[in-house]
Amino acid sequence: MLDSPRLRIAVRRGPLAVEDLRSTTVPDDPVQRRDLILLERARAGDLDAFNDLVVVYQDQLFALIVRMVPDRDQASDCVQEAFFSAYRNMNGFRGGSVRSWLNRIAINAAMDIQRARKRRPSQPYPELEDESWQPPAGEEADPVTTALTTERHRAINEALATITDDQRAAIVLFDVEGFDYAEIAEMTGVSLGTVKSRIHRGRLALRDRLADRMELFRG
Amino acid sequence: MPPNPDVRPTSHDRHDPLLVAALAAGDLAATDRVQATHLIETCPDCATLHDDLVAIARATANVPPPITTRPRDFRLSREQAARLRPSGWRRFVGAFGSPRLAFTKPLGVGLATIGLAGLLLGNVSLGSLGGSSAAAPMSATGASAGSAEFNQSGGTRGLGDAAAAASAAPASAAPVALGPVAASPAASGTGGFYPVALPSASSAPAPSLTTDRSAAGLDGSPPASNVEVAGGAKTTTPGASQPTRDTLSETEQSVDQASPPDLRTMIFVAAVLVGLGLLVLRRVARSVTAA
Numbered sequence: 435m436l437d438s439p440r441l442r443i444a445v446r447r448g449p450l451a452v453e454d455l456r457s458t459t460v461p462d463d464p465v466q467r468r469d470l471i472l473l474e475r476a477r478a479g480d481l482d483a484f485n486d487l488v489v490v491y492q493d494q495l496f497a498l499i500v501r502m503v504p505d506r507d508q509a510s511d512c513v514q515e516a517f518f519s520a521y522r523n524m525n526g527f528r529g530g531s532v533r534s535w536l537n538r539i540a541i542n543a544a545m546d547i548q549r550a551r552k553r554r555p556s557q558p559y560p561e562l563e564d565e566s567w568q569p570p571a572g573e574e575a576d577p578v579t580t581a582l583t584t585e586r587h588r589a590i591n592e593a594l595a596t597i598t599d600d601q602r603a604a605i606v607l608f609d610v611e612g613f614d615y616a617e618i619a620e621m622t623g624v625s626l627g628t629v630k631s632r633i634h635r636g637r638l639a640l641r642d643r644l645a646d647r648m649e650l651f652r653g
Numbered sequence: 654m655p656p657n658p659d660v661r662p663t664s665h666d667r668h669d670p671l672l673v674a675a676l677a678a679g680d681l682a683a684t685d686r687v688q689a690t691h692l693i694e695t696c697p698d699c700a701t702l703h704d705d706l707v708a709i710a711r712a713t714a715n716v717p718p719p720i721t722t723r724p725r726d727f728r729l730s731r732e733q734a735a736r737l738r739p740s741g742w743r744r745f746v747g748a749f750g751s752p753r754l755a756f757t758k759p760l761g762v763g764l765a766t767i768g769l770a771g772l773l774l775g776n777v778s779l780g781s782l783g784g785s786s787a788a789a790p791m792s793a794t795g796a797s798a799g800s801a802e803f804n805q806s807g808g809t810r811g812l813g814d815a816a817a818a819a820s821a822a823p824a825s826a827a828p829v830a831l832g833p834v835a836a837s838p839a840a841s842g843t844g845g846f847y848p849v850a851l852p853s854a855s856s857a858p859a860p861s862l863t864t865d866r867s868a869a870g871l872d873g874s875p876p877a878s879n880v881e882v883a884g885g886a887k888t889t890t891p892g893a894s895q896p897t898r899d900t901l902s903e904t905e906q907s908v909d910q911a912s913p914p915d916l917r918t919m920i921f922v923a924a925v926l927v928g929l930g931l932l933v934l935r936r937v938a939r940s941v942t943a944a
Contacts, residue, residue, distance in 0.1 A: 485728040496723040510724045517727050522737050590709075590716045609713040634674035637706050644709065651708040 469532035477524050484524075488517055491533065495540045501594065501606045502544045503551075512547050516540035537611075538621040541603060548599045586650045593643035601636030608633050665698040673699050677706035749931075749938040757931045765928030771921035 469490075475483035495516060500509040516539045527535055594602055600622075607618045608629075618629045644651070669692075675681050676689035693700040729737070749757055 481729065481731065481734045484734075488728045492727045493723060496727075497718045497721075500718050500720045506720050506724055509720070513723070514725075514727050517729065518733070518737055521729060521734065522739065586712055587716045590712055591719050594713070594716075605713060609710055610716065612714075630675070630678070630680055631671075634671055634678060634680075637677070637709055638670055638674050640709050640713070641702070641705050648705055648708075651705070651712050 465533075466531055473524065473527060473532055476521075484521055487532065487536075491536050492517075494533075495536060498537065498606065498611060499540055499544050501591075501610060502541070502599070502603055503547055508547055508551070509544075512543045513540060516543045519543065534613075534617060534621060537607075537613075541607075541621055545599060545603070582650065589644055589647050589650055590640075593640045596643055597636050597639045601632050601639060604629055604632035605636045605640075665696050668692055668696055668699050670699075670702060673702050674706055677703050677710065746934060746938045749934045758935055761928045761931030761935065763928065764924045765932065768921045768924030768926075768928060771924070772918065775918060775921065 469487065472483045472487050476487065492513065496509060496513050499512050499516075500506070503509045503512055516536065519539050520536055523539075594605070597605075603622060604618060607613045607621065608615070613621070615626050615629050619626045622629070624632075641648070672681070672685065672689045673692060676686065676693070681689055693703045
């Protein structure tokens with residue numbers, strides 16, 4: 435039995451390596467490697483290195499947060515506070531993806547701001563009234579299609595603004611930002627099942643809000 | 654009120670929309686997937702819901718942010734960085750929240766657990782052996798006085814050994830509240846044994862009592878009301894029992910104060926304090942860094 439070819443193959447393959455995926459993938463990813471180098475320099479007191487990280491991620495973070503806090507000023511404050519917090523807690527970074535770490539800090543800041551906004555309600559989502567922005571359209575874009583797309587985006591944004599904060603955060607992180615369930619669970623500090631449940635319930639809630647405009651999305 | 658015939662629950666109302674949502678997200682497997690697939694195949698409303706949810710997910714993925722341009726640059730200035738950099742006690746406490754000192758959490762938990770376990774087990778073992786810190790002084794007093802004599806059956810028996818044994822008496826026997834001495838002359842018929850009521854003593858002897866034959870009236874004299882306690886204190890008959898208790902408690906207190914603290918107990922207490930201190934520091938560090 436010891437001479438069986440199957441065993442020889444198994445021996446030749448060697449033992450299955452059980453490795454920390456984070457530690458193995460970080461050096462292979464040039465983006466993460468760059469981020470870690472910048473963070474390490476920032477930890478050593480190099481403010482320019484930290485500001486390089488800010489430059490790399492400020493647009494992405496603002497785009498993420500402005501979907502969760504659709505008010506320009508509040509979203510801006512939120513992102514600024516997230517970078518402040520990141521700078522304060524650089525030593526608390528436990529490895530892994532710097533982008534996920536920054537996202538997590540920003541999401542927490544957004545949640546805090548939303549809680550504060552609920553305690554002190556003001557004009558809800560004034561920026562949604564701003565129609566100055568139009569989605570980029572190609573030269574060949576049909577005006578009807580462009581108008582339909584604009585209307586669809588506006589409907590989605592309005593509906594997103596009316597669902598719960600947790601559901602909105604989960605849907606934005608999953609559908610828009612493209613994070614997977616595990617990453618969202620880590621960022622938001624909840625279980626995988628909770629993330630799934632929030633996404634499912636959030637989509638059902640969106641469908642309720644969009645019930646009278648579903649023709650925009652069908653076909 | 655008659656039921657409205659127009660509002661009738663359809664079969665779709667009893668279907669689980671979350672199941673359909675999970676199917677639309679591709680999160681179902683095995684039995685649930687079969688059930689959900691059956692639902693959307695047999696129920697047109699469920700099928701519509703499924704298609705709508707897929708369309709919404711697709712549309713959401715393509716939706717641009719409501720505000721595309723960030724209003725300002727978020728880079729930190731030198732002044733902001735200096736203000737944000739932790740200093741003083743914040744830096745010290747914050748260090749406990751860093752990954753480099755992550756071992757302080759298990760260390761704190763371990764120390765606190767060991768300390769608490771040591772204290773608990775120490776007390777339990779002492780209790781099961783019948784010893785107590787309060788009983789020891791009394792026996793020590795009796796032993797050191799060397800006068801623990803108990804008159805029984807006409808003879809005098811030295812109770813030095815018994816006094817030593819009493820140091821292992823249960824705690825319940827420790828406060829030897831001397832009750833009134835039943836110094837009745839009629840008891841002399843037993844050959845000189847005078848029962849001394851020791852209400853709180855369980856099975857432990859009360860060796861630190863010295864009964865005096867002459868005091869008890871065995872030699873024909875009227876029974877005296879005083880029973881001398883080894884160590885100099887005297888107990889009295891019921892009418893004079895209060896001073897005796899006071900004197901005894903004073904004796905116990907003085908001996909208690911003189912007894913040295915147990916080194917093992919001190920070590921366990923220190924372990925508990927250090928462990929809890931580390932945990933508190935980590936908690937404070939977390940709140941400082943979160944602030």
